Structure formats: C-alpha cells, structure tokens
Amino acid sequence: MNKVANRQALCETLLDLARSDKDILVLASDSRGSASMLPFVKELPEQFVETGIAEQNIVGIAAGLASCGKKPWVTSPACFLSMRAIEQVKVDVAYSGTNVKLVGISGGVSYGALGMSHHSLQDIAVTRAIPGLTVILPADRHETKKMTEALVQHEGGVYVRIGRNPVQDVYASDDYPFEIGKAVTMREGSDLTLIAAGETVRVALDTAEALAQEGIHCRVLNMHTIKPLDREAIIRAAEETKAVVTVEEHSVHGGLGAAVAEVIIQHRPVPMRIIGIPDEPAVTGNTAEVFRHYGIHTEQLCSVARSLLQSTE
Numbered sequence: 001m002n003k004v005a006n007r008q009a010l011c012e013t014l015l016d017l018a019r020s021d022k023d024i025l026v027l028a029s030d031s032r033g034s035a036s037m038l039p040f041v042k043e044l045p046e047q048f049v050e051t052g053i054a055e056q057n058i059v060g061i062a063a064g065l066a067s068c069g070k071k072p073w074v075t076s077p078a079c080f081l082s083m084r085a086i087e088q089v090k091v092d093v094a095y096s097g098t099n100v101k102l103v104g105i106s107g108g109v110s111y112g113a114l115g116m117s118h119h120s121l122q123d124i125a126v127t128r129a130i131p132g133l134t135v136i137l138p139a140d141r142h143e144t145k146k147m148t149e150a151l152v153q154h155e156g157g158v159y160v161r162i163g164r165n166p167v168q169d170v171y172a173s174d175d176y177p178f179e180i181g182k183a184v185t186m187r188e189g190s191d192l193t194l195i196a197a198g199e200t201v202r203v204a205l206d207t208a209e210a211l212a213q214e215g216i217h218c219r220v221l222n223m224h225t226i227k228p229l230d231r232e233a234i235i236r237a238a239e240e241t242k243a244v245v246t247v248e249e250h251s252v253h254g255g256l257g258a259a260v261a262e263v264i265i266q267h268r269p270v271p272m273r274i275i276g277i278p279d280e281p282a283v284t285g286n287t288a289e290v291f292r293h294y295g296i297h298t299e300q301l302c303s304v305a306r307s308l309l310q311s312t313e
Helices: 006-018 038-043 055-067 086-095 123-127 141-153 200-212 231-240 256-267 287-293 298-311
Strands: 003-005 024-028 048-050 071-077 101-105 134-136 158-161 166-168 184-187 192-196 218-222 225-227 244-251 272-277
Touching: 003 006, 006 024, 006 038, 006 141, 024 055, 055 071, 055 086, 123 158, 123 244, 141 158, 184 200, 192 200, 192 231, 192 256, 192 298, 200 218, 200 244, 200 298, 218 231, 225 256, 231 244, 231 256, 244 256, 244 298, 256 272, 272 298
Parallel strands: 024 048, 024 071, 071 101, 101 158, 134 158, 192 218, 192 244, 244 272
Antiparallel strands: 003 166, 134 225, 184 218
C-alpha cells in the first residue's frame, strides 16, 4: 500500500486550490518545513505568512485576515496550537465566528521521543468542548485531500489534527463522498463495531480483517469528524451490533471514546471499551512503538474484542 504523510497531501491540495483562489493564505509559526508547506511557499510566497514561534499571535493574525475576507489556514504543531493558543482559538476564532482553519500538525505522538511537552493527546478533548468549532481528523492522504477541498468551501472555525509520518492508505482513491459530520462505514459487520479516527482507522481495519478470519464480523466506522459527531451512525451501530470499541491516538479522557460513550449511554447502552492513552505521560518512542505499548495494535485489539463479545453472551 502507498504511504504518504497527510501533511504532504494537505500542501498539495491547498497549493492546487490557492493557484486560482488568491484569498487562500497559509500561515506558519516557524513550521513551514514541519507542515510540508515548502512547495507552497516557493510557488505562492505572496499567499504565505510567517509569524515565527508565536502561536497565540498566529491565531489572532489569522482571525484578522479572515475578518477581511481572506481564507487563512494556520499550520502549527498541534501540541502548541491546541494548548498555548487555546484562548485565541476560543475567542478570536470560535466565539468571534471567524473563518479560520487551524491545522495542528505532528499531532498525537508524532514527535515520539520528545515526550509529553510535544505530544498532543488532549487536543480533541479541549477543542471539541469549544462552541462553534468543528473538529476533524483525516485518516489518509485521500481523505486529507477531500477534507481540504470541503473546508475551503466551509464557513467557520475548524480544528484539524494531522500526523507527521507517512500513513498507509485506507481508501483506494479519493473517489468517494466526504461530508463533514458524517462517519464513513469502512466495513460492514454485525458482531462488534470498531470506531476510529485519524491514523487509528488503519489499525481498526487491520483488526477487523484479523477477526474475520476467526468468524467475528466487525463493522468499522471512520469517525473523521469528532464535532459535529455523527450520532445516528453511533446509535445505529449500538442497535445493530453487540458491542462497541473506540480506538484513538489521544487520552482516554475527553476524546473520541468519550464522545461516543456520551451518545451510547444516553440512547442505546451496550458493552463498550475505550482504547487510547491512559492518564499518564505517554512513553517515548516512534508511533508504532507507542501504539503497541498502549494496545493500539491488531493483536491487543483482537483480544479486547473477543473478551467484550464473550461478556455479551
């Protein structure tokens, strides 16, 4: 399978769109390289703004540009954009209703060995609690392209989290419907539902394939939009399968699992497990090593699924 970083797909799509739409601007906080935006800067330097390491300022500048009719895209490390600049995100973007797209790059545990200061494992919990802010995690390059095209047409503040490293495709191509707030059923199943977002979608699909070899049929939902959440897809999954497992590159507190649990407990309670990073500073290592350590891996997820299904018998 192809492995392309989502940040590269973001740059390629924005560059293509910005050639004909001069209102599209990219802003970086000394992060043009980390965001893979060098080709954009080289070709369209007049549509690029460098603020230096000033995450709070970059959000305020973007909000000002949006108020003037521009379409700014902020590209800054997720760990800083979602924490250091969160007041500006809340007030200048969400509360003020400005059309700013906030792209948290190198999200989750992408920075690996740099540890807790550079991991962004609380960003979904924080941003999804802010009124007026959409939250999206694309799964691969195809979804990143579709998402970017959709967001250029979308009015309002959005927080997007993408990783740093190349990821395997979960889609064969970009020839599929993408809709903000609508989950994608990647695989049908009647025994158990796996719900994932971002880079854990690939893990969920691999787990479903492994369980299928044992006669366990798993539905896989790509919940790319955490807010607004596709409540109907979650309720339908709870009604049509015996249990639900969420898989995320985020703290188990306040992220995808919590969002799904809020729906299930109020509408259709079923056995459920939330798989993510526990309440501790995450171990250091590359993404694969950290995922395996915390059970975000096919073998461990298969074990969780078997145990959960046995509890329903």
